[in-house]
Amino acid sequence: MASRPRDYQLLCEAIDGLPGIGAQAAERLAEWLVYRGDVGQLSDILTRIKHSEHCKHCNRIQCQQDCQSGDDAARFFVVTSTEMLLEQLSMLVDYCGPLFVLHGELSPANGTGPSQLCMDDLLASVEAFPDASLLVLSSDSVEGRTTAEYIFRRTGRGGERVSVERACEILRGHD
Ligand SMILES: [Zn+2]
Structure with missing residues (x-):
């Protein structure tokens, strides 16, 4: 039997490592992504997220600057x-x-x-x-x-x- 394409296998494993997915759903997602999905768009989003800074104040990405300034009397x-x-x-x-x-x-x-x-x-x-x-x-x-x-x-x-x-x-x- 032909072995699985290596990157397909790696993708299955990467998705399976995400919380709440499981091996079978990871397989379905990987196969859909590789053979039918818009991998380019997903890859672009992931690349942007990878290079996004986490705001030290609110711990979110792509936060506006000084997100929490101006209200130090907050209740x-x-x-x-x-x-x-x-x-x-x-x-x-x-x-x-x-x-x-x-x-x-x-x-x-x-x-x-x-x-x-x-x-x-x-x-x-x-x-x-x-x-x-x-x-x-x-x-x-x-x-x-x-x-x-x-x-x-x-x-x-x-x-x-x-x-x-x-x-x-x-x-x-x-x-
Ligand atoms: Zn922030």
Whole structure:
């Protein structure tokens, strides 16, 4: 039997290494990408992302400069574990205050520690808002709760771990 093309195999393995995919879905994606998909567009986007700088203040790519300047009396500092949670919050409330996206949650079992989540940058970012209490949007899981507890302990700030809905209530109450 003919062996698989090497780059096809490498692509399968690379996709299989992404969270939440699995070997069979990785196969389907790889085959579609190689033989039917628009690999050029995907490759262009990935190349741009690879060369994008992470903003030290909010930990997102392609952030506008000085994203959090001008409001050092902010009452709240929003931390979300994912871009998706921030997106959900943005759809419900017009929040323009300081924020930070972790892009993950602490999980020793998966090798995700404080440095993978840029916790030092988060601490420095929070420091700039001495009056702000923290609203931490993380999943309702062991990892999500551990992440929130870690942030409260390290920053020494008050606040609470919140759902998107609860964050909206709190933020609206102070409009
Ligand atoms: Zn930023």
